[in-house]
Amino acid sequence: MDFSAINPAVLLASLMVAATPILLAAIGELVVERAGVLNLGVEGMMITGAVAGFIVASATGSAWLGFIGAAFGGAILALLFGLLTQFFLSNQVATGLGLTLFGLGLSALMGQGYLGVKAPDFASLNVPFLSDIPFLGRVLFQHDAMVYIGLALVAGTYWMLKYSRAGLILRAVGENHEAAHALGYNVVRVRLLAILFGGACAGLGGAYLSLVRVPTYAEGLTAGAGWIALAIVVFASWKPWRLLLGAYLFGGVTVLQLNLQAVGLSIPVEILSMSPYLVTILVLVIMSAGRAPGSLGKSFHASS
Numbered sequence: 001m002d003f004s005a006i007n008p009a010v011l012l013a014s015l016m017v018a019a020t021p022i023l024l025a026a027i028g029e030l031v032v033e034r035a036g037v038l039n040l041g042v043e044g045m046m047i048t049g050a051v052a053g054f055i056v057a058s059a060t061g062s063a064w065l066g067f068i069g070a071a072f073g074g075a076i077l078a079l080l081f082g083l084l085t086q087f088f089l090s091n092q093v094a095t096g097l098g099l100t101l102f103g104l105g106l107s108a109l110m111g112q113g114y115l116g117v118k119a120p121d122f123a124s125l126n127v128p129f130l131s132d133i134p135f136l137g138r139v140l141f142q143h144d145a146m147v148y149i150g151l152a153l154v155a156g157t158y159w160m161l162k163y164s165r166a167g168l169i170l171r172a173v174g175e176n177h178e179a180a181h182a183l184g185y186n187v188v189r190v191r192l193l194a195i196l197f198g199g200a201c202a203g204l205g206g207a208y209l210s211l212v213r214v215p216t217y218a219e220g221l222t223a224g225a226g227w228i229a230l231a232i233v234v235f236a237s238w239k240p241w242r243l244l245l246g247a248y249l250f251g252g253v254t255v256l257q258l259n260l261q262a263v264g265l266s267i268p269v270e271i272l273s274m275s276p277y278l279v280t281i282l283v284l285v286i287m288s289a290g291r292a293p294g295s296l297g298k299s300f301h302a303s304s
Contacts, residue, residue, distance in 0.1 A: 006259045009138040012252075016139075016147055019251025021046070021205040021213065021222075023150045025229035026236075026243050027157055028201025034161060034238055035194035036174035036295035040096030041081055042202050043226025044103020049074040049203025050210040051107040054114055054217040063122035063211050067146070067204055074203020075196045077103055082195040086188045089299045100226070108219050119215035122146075146208050151244075153201065158240040170194060174293035177300040187300050202226065228277065235285055238293065246283075253279045 025042050032039050052073030057066025081099050084090040125148075127141040161167040172180040173190045181187050205225070210217045228250060236242035253276040 006263065009135050011255060011259060012139045013142065014255040015248060015252040016143060017213070017251075018254050019247040020147050020150045021208040022225055022229050022232065022250055023205075023244065023247040024146075024153065024208060025202045025205035025226060026232045026247055027150070027153050027240065028198035028205075029229055030233045030236075030238055030240065030243055031157060031161075031170070031201075032194050032198035033233060033296055034174045034293055035170050035191045036177055036293050036298065036300075037085065037191050037195060038092045038096065038297040039078070039081055039099070039195060039198060040093060040230065041077070041099025041103065041226075042198075042229050043222060043224065044100035044106075045074040045077050045199050045202035046103075046206035046209075046222045046226045046229075047107040047220070048077050048103045048110075049206030050221050051111045051114070051206075051217060052203065053207030054117075054119060054210040055110065057120050057207075057211055058114065058117060061120050063120045066120070066211050067207050070203040070207030071200040072203070074199040074201070074206065076199070077106075078195045078199020078202070079192075081199075082192045085299065086191055086195075089301060092297050092299070104220070111217050111219060114217045115219070117216060119211045119217075122212050122215070144212060146204070146212065149204075154240045154244050161240070171293075174295055177295045177298070181300070181302060187302075191300075202229075205229070231281060234292075235281065237291075249279070249283055250276050 025046055029039065029042055049070035053066040053070025056069030057063050060066070077099060081095055084095050085092050122144055124142055124144045131137045131141040133141070159167075161171060169180070169185055170190055172183070173185060173187050177187045180190075206222055209221050209225070214221065232243055232246040232250070236246045257275050
């Protein structure tokens with residue numbers, strides 16, 4: 001085994017890339033759950049975003065248009081969930097699970113004819129001057145735009161939830177939807193907007209896999225990333241910065257186990273492959289001390 005073959009700068013840079021799809025999906029789900037809605041359909045929205053973004057990018061030759069298409073694809077699927085749970089008051093858990101199964105089937109249907117096709121290039125951004133800094137330049141300033149958009153979404157979500165009026169209303173709806181309704185806030189509208197935002201973010205996360213990480217489309221491409229995003233939201237106690245830590249922890253262990261396999265570490269591949277899931281869940285369970293939003297998973301009707 002030659003551990004000197006592992007470059008720390010490349011390892012850390014790869015960590016940020018590997019964490020981005022989980023981070024995008026998880027930050028959207030965090031907003032949804034802070035509004036009091038439990039959407040378990042993240043995996044379905046991610047895979048739908050992956051195939052929708054890939055089809056648009058392949059047809060137009062533009063990865064950027066692919067990401068926009070993926071956001072629409074995820075949001076449309078989320079809208080279906082929102083209509084069923086907010087207007088027809090269907091059970092959120094059952095509807096979310098159904099959404100995942102529907103998304104997996106829909107993506108398999110839509111993806112026929114695109115298997116093995118290469119995605120358009122999505123170039124990295126080398127931040128002027130900063131990318132030339134030894135070590136830190138390689139780690140922080142030589143990524144594609146979606147890595148920075150993911151970080152910006154975390155920072156923006158933190159600010160919105162903590163300091164803005166919109167964040168205050170969203171948290172009020174998530175904590176006690178009846179009190180929020182009594183104060184004159186439109187609970188259903190707030191939750192629908194949160195659900196659409198969550199769906200768009202999940203779509204972006206899926207498209208990041210098919211347009212950047214792989215970059216091609218394959219059936220079942222997300223491979224459980226949506227479920228990890230859901231787990232990270234819960235174990236991060238619905239806090240954006242802890243969610244960022246959880247996503248990077250998962251990305252870091254994922255990249256590390258690939259490097260350890262490459263240098264020939266004598267541990268069964270199966271154990272190394274499941275290590276990112278085990279380590280992430282274990283660490284976040286130890287860290288977890290938060291309380292779920294008071295109205296999470298509860299249906300609301302103005303006449304109730």
